[in-house]
Amino acid sequence: MNADAQREAVYGAPPEMLEVRDDLTPMLSQYADLCAEHDDAVVLFQVGDFYEAFCGAAEAVARTCEVTLTQREDSTGTWPMAGIPIDNAAGYLERLLDAGYRVALAEQVEDAEEASGLVDRAVTQLITPGTVVDEELLDAGRATYLGAVARGGGDVESRDSDAEDDADTYGLAVVDVSTGECLVTGADRALALEELERLAPAELVVGPDCDLPDLSFDPMETPFEPGAFDADAARETLSAYAPRPDAVVESDAELRAVGAALAYAEYAQGDSTLEYVTRVTRFDPREFLQLDATAIRSLELFESRSARAGSTLFSVLDETACALGRRRLEAWLRRPLVDRDEIEARLDAVDALCDGALARADLREHLSSVYDLERLVARVSRERADARDLRSLKTTLDRVPKVREALAGTGSDLLADLRDSLDELEDVRDLVGDAIVSDPPQEITEGGVIADGFDAELDDIRGTAEAGREWVSNLEAREQERTGIDSLEVGYNQVHGYYIEVTNPNLDRVPDDYRRRQTLKNSERFYTPELKEREDEILRASDRADALEYDLFCEVRADVATESARIQAVADALADLDVLRTLADVAVANDYARPEFHAAGPTDEHGGIHIDGGRHPVVERAQDEFVPNPADLPRGSVALVTGPNMSGKSTYMRQVALGCVLAQVGSFVPAASARLPVLDRVFTRIGASDDIAGGQSTFMREMSELTEILHNATGDSLVLLDEVGRGTSTADGLAIARAATEFLHDEVGATTLFATHYHDLTDAADDREGVFNLHFTAARRDGEVTFLHSVADGPSSSSYGVEVAQLAGVPASVVARARDLVDETDPESANDTEGDGVAAANGEVAEAAEDGTLAAYVDGLENGHRESESPNRATATTATAEPTPELEAVAEALREADLADTTPLEALNLLSDLKGKLE
Ligand code: ADP
Numbered sequence: 024m025n026a027d028a029q030r031e032a033v034y035g036a037p038p039e040m041l042e043v044r045d046d047l048t049p050m051l052s053q054y055a056d057l058c059a060e061h062d063d064a065v066v067l068f069q070v071g072d073f074y075e076a077f078c079g080a081a082e083a084v085a086r087t088c089e090v091t092l093t094q095r096e097d098s099t100g101t102w103p104m105a106g107i108p109i110d111n112a113a114g115y116l117e118r119l120l121d122a123g124y125r126v127a128l129a130e131q132v133e134d135a136e137e138a139s140g141l142v143d144r145a146v147t148q149l150i151t152p153g154t155v156v157d158e159e160l161l162d163a164g165r166a167t168y169l170g171a172v173a174r175g176g177g178d179v180e181s182r183d184s185d186a187e188d189d190a191d192t193y194g195l196a197v198v199d200v201s202t203g204e205c206l207v208t209g210a211d212r213a214l215a216l217e218e219l220e221r222l223a224p225a226e227l228v229v230g231p232d233c234d235l236p237d238l239s240f241d242p243m244e245t246p247f248e249p250g251a252f253d254a255d256a257a258r259e260t261l262s263a264y265a266p267r268p269d270a271v272v273e274s275d276a277e278l279r280a281v282g283a284a285l286a287y288a289e290y291a292q293g294d295s296t297l298e299y300v301t302r303v304t305r306f307d308p309r310e311f312l313q314l315d316a317t318a319i320r321s322l323e324l325f326e327s328r329s330a331r332a333g334s335t336l337f338s339v340l341d342e343t344a345c346a347l348g349r350r351r352l353e354a355w356l357r358r359p360l361v362d363r364d365e366i367e368a369r370l371d372a373v374d375a376l377c378d379g380a381l382a383r384a385d386l387r388e389h390l391s392s393v394y395d396l397e398r399l400v401a402r403v404s405r406e407r408a409d410a411r412d413l414r415s416l417k418t419t420l421d422r423v424p425k426v427r428e429a430l431a432g433t434g435s436d437l438l439a440d441l442r443d444s445l446d447e448l449e450d451v452r453d454l455v456g457d458a459i460v461s462d463p464p465q466e467i468t469e470g471g472v473i474a475d476g477f478d479a480e481l482d483d484i485r486g487t488a489e490a491g492r493e494w495v496s497n498l499e500a501r502e503q504e505r506t507g508i509d510s511l512e513v514g515y516n517q518v519h520g521y522y523i524e525v526t527n528p529n530l531d532r533v534p535d536d537y538r539r540r541q542t543l544k545n546s547e548r549f550y551t552p553e554l555k556e557r558e559d560e561i562l563r564a565s566d567r568a569d570a571l572e573y574d575l576f577c578e579v580r581a582d583v584a585t586e587s588a589r590i591q592a593v594a595d596a597l598a599d600l601d602v603l604r605t606l607a608d609v610a611v612a613n614d615y616a617r618p619e620f621h622a623a624g625p626t627d628e629h630g631g632i633h634i635d636g637g638r639h640p641v642v643e644r645a646q647d648e649f650v651p652n653p654a655d656l657p658r659g660s661v662a663l664v665t666g667p668n669m670s671g672k673s674t675y676m677r678q679v680a681l682g683c684v685l686a687q688v689g690s691f692v693p694a695a696s697a698r699l700p701v702l703d704r705v706f707t708r709i710g711a712s713d714d715i716a717g718g719q720s721t722f723m724r725e726m727s728e729l730t731e732i733l734h735n736a737t738g739d740s741l742v743l744l745d746e747v748g749r750g751t752s753t754a755d756g757l758a759i760a761r762a763a764t765e766f767l768h769d770e771v772g773a774t775t776l777f778a779t780h781y782h783d784l785t786d787a788a789d790d791r792e793g794v795f796n797l798h799f800t801a802a803r804r805d806g807e808v809t810f811l812h813s814v815a816d817g818p819s820s821s822s823y824g825v826e827v828a829q830l831a832g833v834p835a836s837v838v839a840r841a842r843d844l845v846d847e848t849d850p851e852s853a854n855d856t857e858g859d860g861v862a863a864a865n866g867e868v869a870e871a872a873e874d875g876t877l878a879a880y881v882d883g884l885e886n887g888h889r890e891s892e893s894p895n896r897a898t899a900t901t902a903t904a905e906p907t908p909e910l911e912a913v914a915e916a917l918r919e920a921d922l923a924d925t926t927p928l929e930a931l932n933l934l935s936d937l938k939g940k941l942e
C-alpha cells in the first residue's frame with residue numbers, strides 16, 4: 024500500500040538530520056533521538072504552544088492536516104517544519120489517525136521557564152486508533168478497543184470435535200483504554216475469529232504464528248514486540264491487574280493475548296500500569312447467542328445496508344439517557360444471552376419498569392445528567408482529570424441517591440440488586456465537594472481550584488495575600504490624608520506592580536519616602552518601601568497558594584483514584600439501569616410484548632418459534648402502515664418462503680430473527696405475543712443478488728458462507744437463507760438450494776427460513792414433513808399488483824414478474840408482449856421466469872429441465888448425501904426420460920459430492936467440471 028511507503032519517510036529519525044547528526048542544535052538533536060526511539064509513529068514535538076514535526080513528517084502533517092509547511096533555519100540547514108496548535112490539537116490528531124498514522128506526543132516535561140538550557144521532552148502518549156483517550160477523538164456511544172490475538176497449544180476443549188480441525192486454540196483480548204474495560208476469551212480458530220469480528224477492535228496486535236484471514240472490518244495492524252506474547256512475560260504483565268493471573272484465563276493462548284494487549288496499552292500510555300483497569304473479565308463466546316459479523320450486518324443491528332440512513336435496530340432502541348447506557352446497549356445487542364435465568368431476570372426488570380411509568384421517567388431524568396463515569400474514572404487514574412472532571416464526578420454521584428429513590432417502588436430482583444450495588448460513595452462525593460470550588464477553571468496550575476476551608480495552610484496563605492490586598496486598597500485614602508493630595512491614586516499594572524500616582528502640579532507635595540517608579544506625561548508614579556514589601560508578600564503568597572492548590576488537587580485526585588473500582592461498579596450499575604429503562608421505554612412506546620420461553624430442559628419438536636402479529640422493529644418505524652405477520656416454525660423445520668419481489672419475504676425472515684435476538688437481549692419484542700426457544704446461534708445469509716455491498720466473487724462468498732452454516736449450525740440454531748444460490752445459473756442454484764435445504768433439515772435440524780425465487784424448490788415440502796411452504800401474496804387489481812405483505816401457507820402460485828416489471832415502469836408494449844409470452848408457456852414452468860435467463864445462460868441443462876430430467880438431476884444430488892435412501896427413486900424417475908451418458912456422468916459426480924464437506928473453491932471447480940461434462 025502506498026500509505027505504508029509514505030510512512031517510511033515519516034516514521035523514525037529523518038535521514039537528512041542523521042547526516043549532520045553531530046552538528047544539530049540541541050533541540051533538533053533531541054527531536055531526532057525521540058524519533059529514533061519511537062520509530063513506529065509520527066513524533067509531534069512540543070515547542071511552546073505548538074506540536075511540531077520536521078522533514079518528511081512535516082510534509083505528511085502539512086498535507087494531512089492542511090497546515091502550512093514552513094521552515095526552520097539554523098546553522099546546520101533548512102528544515103521543513105509543520106506545526107499544529109496544542110490548544111485545538113484534537114481535530115488535527117483525528118485527521119492523522121484517519122489517514123492511518125500513529126502519533127507519538129513528545130511533550131515538554133519540565134517548565135520551560137525553570138529549565139536551564141534545553142527543555143526536557145519525553146513521549147508521554149502514543150495516539151493510535153486503539154489507544155486514543157481524548158474525549159474529542161472518541162465516539163461516546165461505542166467502545167474503542169485495542170485487541171490482541173495469540174495462538175497457543177490447546178487447553179480449551181474443541182467445540183467442534185468431529186470437524187477435521189486442528190487442536191489449535193486462539194486467545195483474543197481487548198482493552199478499552201478510555202474506560203478500563205478488559206475482556207479476554209479463547210476458542211478454536213473459527214470461533215475466535217468470529218468473536219474478533221464481533222468486537223471489531225480499532226487496532227490489533229497479532230502474536231507470532233497467528234493465521235488471520237481478511238477481516239470484514241479494517242483494524243490498524245500494529246507490530247509489537249513478539250516478546251510481549253511470551254507466556255511468562257504475559258503472566259508478569261497480567262499479575263499487575265489480577266492477583267492470580269492463571270485463575271483469570273483458561274488457556275495459554277488467552278494468557279498470551281491478554282498479556283500482550285495490556286503490555287501494548289501500557290506502552291501506549293507511557294509505560295505505566297493502568298490503574299483503572301480494575302477487572303479483567305474472561306468470557307466464553309458460547310455463553311452468549313452467537314451472532315457472527317455477517318449476521319450482525321445482514322440483520323442491520325448497527326449499520327444500515329440500505330439508503331435509509333440510521334435505520335438500524337440500534338437506532339430504534341437507542342433511547343438511552345447517557346453515554347454509559349449507550350455503550351452498554353451496544354454490548355448487550357452484540358452479545359445476547361443464552362442463560363434462561365439471566366434473560367428472565369432482565370425481562371422481569373423491563374416488565375417492572377414498563378409498569379412503573381413514574382419510576383421510568385424519574386430514572387430517565389436522573390440518568391440524563393450522569394456524566395461518562397467510566398471515562399472520567401479512567402482520566403482520574405491516568406492523572407489527566409482536571410478540576411472540572413472531578414466536579415462532573417460529584418455531579419454524577421449526587422444523582423445516585425435519586426436513582427436509588429426512583430427504584431424504590433419497582434419490584435424485580437435484578438432492579439433490587441442494581442439498587443443495592445449503587446454505592447452512594449459519600450466519602451468521594453464529600454471529598455470532592457469540600458475540596459473543589461463549584462465552578463473551577465480549566466487550568467489546574469493557576470489557582471482558584473481548591474475551596475476555602477479545605478486546607479488550613481492554604482487558608483492561611485490566602486489570608487496573608489488577602490490582608491496585603493486589603494492594606495493596599497486602603498492605602499489610597501491613607502496617603503491622600505497624609506500628603507493632602509486629593510487626586511492621589513493607587514493602582515496596579517502587570518509590568519510595574521503597585522504604584523502611587525501623583526499628577527505633575529502636586530509633585531512638590533510628595534513625601535520623602537516615595538521612590539520614583541515611572542514617569543508619564545502628566546504624572547509620576549511612585550512606590551514606597553512598605554508598598555514594595557507588601558507587594559512582594561502578596562505575590563509570594565499567591566504563588567505559594569497556586570503551588571499548594573496544585574499539590575492539594577493532585578492529592579484529591581489520587582485519593583479519588585484509589586476508589587476507582589467502587590466508582591466503576593457504580594458506573595456499571597448505572598449503565599445496566601439505563602439500558603433496562605430504555606428497553607422499557609421502547610417497549611411501551613412501540614407496543615412490544617414480553618416474550619415467553621419454552622420451559623428449560625431438552626426441547627422437543629414442540630419447541631420452535633411461535634410469534635403472533637410479529638412486526639419488523641425497524642421497517643415498521645419507517646413507514647405508515649405495517650402488516651403484522653405470524654410465524655409458526657416448529658423446532659427443526661424448514662420454511663420455504665416464496666412470493667414476488669418486494670412482497671416482504673426478506674422483511675419477514677428478518678423480523679423473526681430480530682424478535683429472537685431482542686428476546687435474548689432481555690427486551691420485549693415487536694409482536695402481539697411470542698413463544699420462543701433459547702437459540703444458540705443465528706445465521707443469516709443473503710444471496711448475491713440481494714447483496715448490494717457485494718462486488719467481488721459474490722457467488723464464491725455465498726458458498727463459503729453456506730459451508731460455514733452447514734458446518735456450524737445446530738438444532739438450537741436459527742438459519743435465514745435469503746435468495747441463496749442466485750449468484751449462479753438457475754439449474755446450479757436450484758440444485759444447491761435444494762441440497763442445502765435437505766441437509767439443514769435432515770442432518771442439522773436447525774430451524775430454517777429460506778426465501779427463494781426457485782419455485783421448484785417448493786416441491787421439497789412434498790417429501791419431508793419438516794419442510795413446508797409459506798408465501799407472500801399480491802392482489803391484482805386492473806392488471807396492477809398491490810403487495811399485501813401478508814404471509815400465507817403454501818407456495819406462491821405465480822411470480823408476478825411481469826406485473827413487477829410494469830410497476831417498475833417498463834414500457835406498456837414490452838409488458839404486453841411479455842404477458843403474451845408468459846401465457847404461451849405452461850403455467851408450471853412459468854414459475855421459472857423469475858430466475859435469471861434460464862435458456863440463454865445454461866442451454867443444455869435448461870433443455871434437460873424442460874424434458875423432465877431436472878428432477879433426475881436433483882434426485883441424484885439428493886441421494887448424494889442420503890445414501891441410505893432407496894436408490895430406486897432416482898432410477899424410477901430417470902427411466903421415464905432416457906438419460907444421456909453425459910447426464911449420467913453429471914448425476915454420478917453429484918452423487919459422490921459431499922456438499923457439507925466441500926470448500927467453496929472445490930464447489931466451483933465441481934460445477935465447472937459438470938458443465939464441462941455437458942458440453
Ligand atoms: P422481498 O424480500 O420479498 O423482495 P422485502 O422484504 O424486501 O421484499 O420488502 C419490500 C418492501 O416492502 C420493504 O422495504 C417494505 O417497505 C415493504 N414491506 C415488507 N414487509 C411489509 C409488511 N409486513 N408491511 C408493510 N410493508 C412491508
Ligand code: MG
Pocket residue numbers: 669672673674713745
Ligand atoms: Mg428480498
